[in-house]
Every structure is written in structure tokens, then in C-alpha cells.
Amino acid sequence: MGAFDSLRIANSSLGMHQTWLDSLANNISNANTVKSTDEEAFRSQMVVARARPGGGVEVAGIAEGDPEGRLVHSPDHPLADAEGYVRLPEVDMASQMSQLVMAQRGFQAAVQVTKNAQETYSSALTIGRA
Template sequence: MGAFDMLSIANTSLGAHQTWLDALSDNIANVNTVTSTSQSAYQAKFAVFTPDANGGVDVAGFAQSSAEGIEVSSPDSPLADADGMVREPDIDMSSQMSQLIMAQRGYQSSVQVTKSAQDTYDSALSIGAK
């Protein structure tokens, strides 16, 4: 594998991890979004990845959680139905935070691979310059 291949693969990884981070940030930002029981709950986004032909990764799309969410009692809410219930998204905050850490570490690893490839190029260029 050449240094150009490393850069190409690291680039797809950076894009994939950024997409994952974006989806997670949307989910975390909407964890407390409340709707009436007659409306759909916020649907959490989950990035779906596939391998590409060059050894990298592509974003195939997004899966979403159920629109049913969770009905919770909140009689003081202006969105509450006659029984005092509202709909919240079915988002597990601890899972989202764990995934956030994994996505951050993956992004950091991809950045390090990019830096290593750049150092390899710089070394090769300096050999020819002397």
C-alpha cells in the first residue's frame, strides 16, 4: 500500500466519522424534543456505512429510529393530551455518548494516519532534494 492509498482511505474515514458525529449531535440535541401524542416523535439518525472498492468506506445512507417514541406523563405541558401524556424520542443518551466517544477517536485516528502519510511524502521529497 502506497502513501497515496493511505491518504485516500484516511480521507474516506474522515468523512465517515464526520457524518457519524453529525448524526450523533443531531440525536443528542433532540433528546428532549417533546411532541403531542398525535404527532411523531423525533427519529434518531444512524449512519450506515459500506466498504468502497479502494479499501475505504462510503456513507450508504441513514437509518432512523421508530417514530412512535415513548409516551410519558407530563400533565403540565401545553402539548399534553387529555390523559396528560406527551411523546418523547426513544433515544438512549448513554449509548449516544458512547458512540460519540468512538466516533471522535476514529476521527482522531484518521487525522493521525493523514499526518503520517504527509510525513512520508515530506521524507521522500527531502531525499530527492539533497
Template sequence: MAAFDLLRVADESLGAHQTWMDAIGNNIANINTYEPTSGNAFQAQYPIFQADPNGGVRVAGVAESDPQGREVSMPDSPLADANGYVRAPDTDMASEMGQLIMAQRGFQASVSVTKTAQDIYGSALSIGHKS
């Protein structure tokens, strides 16, 4: 591993975890987005990560939830069909919150690695330096 690979790997991890948190935030923000049953529901997005051959991680793609979502009874909604149903995303708030906690912890760990690497590199640079 080259001298600054630790920072590169931590930076890639920060980016991946930020992408994950952004997707979760968007999913949560649209959890109550309703559409007519004739259309598609909001599709939650889930980043797909892949190991980088040189270390680290990258976003390889994005998976989306089922566009059919679920039908919810909302007879007073202007979007409701003749039977009083609308299409809602098939997104579970508890699952999204669990994912958010994992993404935040990963982001925090990457920040910690970055800070530690900076301290190590700073100490290495100060070896032999007279005050």
C-alpha cells in the first residue's frame, strides 16, 4: 500500500457512505408520496457498492424498489381511483432508519480513519524536525 492509499480508501468510503445517506434521505422524504393507481409509485433507490481492486469501495449502480408499490385506501384523495385507492411506495420506515444508522456509523468510521491517517502522516513528517 502506497503512502497515501489510506487516505484514498477513507475518501472513497466517505463518498460511498454519503451516497448511501443521500439515497436514504430521498427515500424517507418520499415515503408519503402517492400516485394514481394507473401510474407507478415512487421508487426507492438503493446504491450497490463494489470493492475497488486497489482497495476501497465504489458505487457500481443503483437498484430501485418495485414501481407497483402498494395500494392504499384513500377515498378522499383527488388521486384516488374509482375504488378509493392510490399507489404508495413500498418503503418501510423502520428499515430505512436502520439503514441510515448503518450508513452514519460507516461515515463516522471513515472520518475517524481520515483523522488518524492525517495524524500518522503528520508525525512521520515531523520526525527529525527540530523545534
């Protein structure tokens, strides 16, 4: 492993975790988005990650949830159909919050690796000057 490989790997992790955090934030903020029954529900986003050859991680793609969502009886809602139904997304808040904690921890770990590598390289430079 080269001198800057740990920084490269940590940087790839930061990018992937930031994308994951962004998609979770989008899902959570749209969990209660109401649509009429003739429209598609909000489609949640799921980050698909894969290992990079030689180390690191990258976003392979973004998978989207089911556009059917779930029908909820809410006859007083302005978007309700003739039978009183509206369409809500299939967003499991417990799962989203659990993933949010995992994504935050992964991001924090990558930041710590970056800080440690920078301190190590800085110390190595000071040793070389003495």
C-alpha cells in the first residue's frame, strides 16, 4: 500500500457516505408526501455501493422504491379520490433512521482516518526536517 492510499480510500468512503446521507435525507423529508391515486408515489432512493478494484468504495447506482406506494383512506384530504383514498410512499422511518445512524458513523470513521493519515504524514515531514 502506497503512502497516500489510506487518504484515497478514506476519500472514496466520504463520497459514498455523503451520497448515502443525502438519499436518506431525501427519503425522510418526503416520507409524508401525499399524491392523488392517479399519480405515482414518491420513490425512495437506496444507494448501491461496490468495492473499487485496488481499494475503496464507490456508488454503483441509486435504486428507487416502488411507485405504487400505499393507499391511505383520508376522505378529508384535498387530493382524495372519489372513494377517499390518497397515495403515500412506502418509506419505513425506522429503517431510514437506522440507516442514517450507520451512514453517519461511516462518514465519521472516514473523517477520522483522514485526520490520522494527515497527522502521520505531517509527523513524517517534521522528522525529515530534523
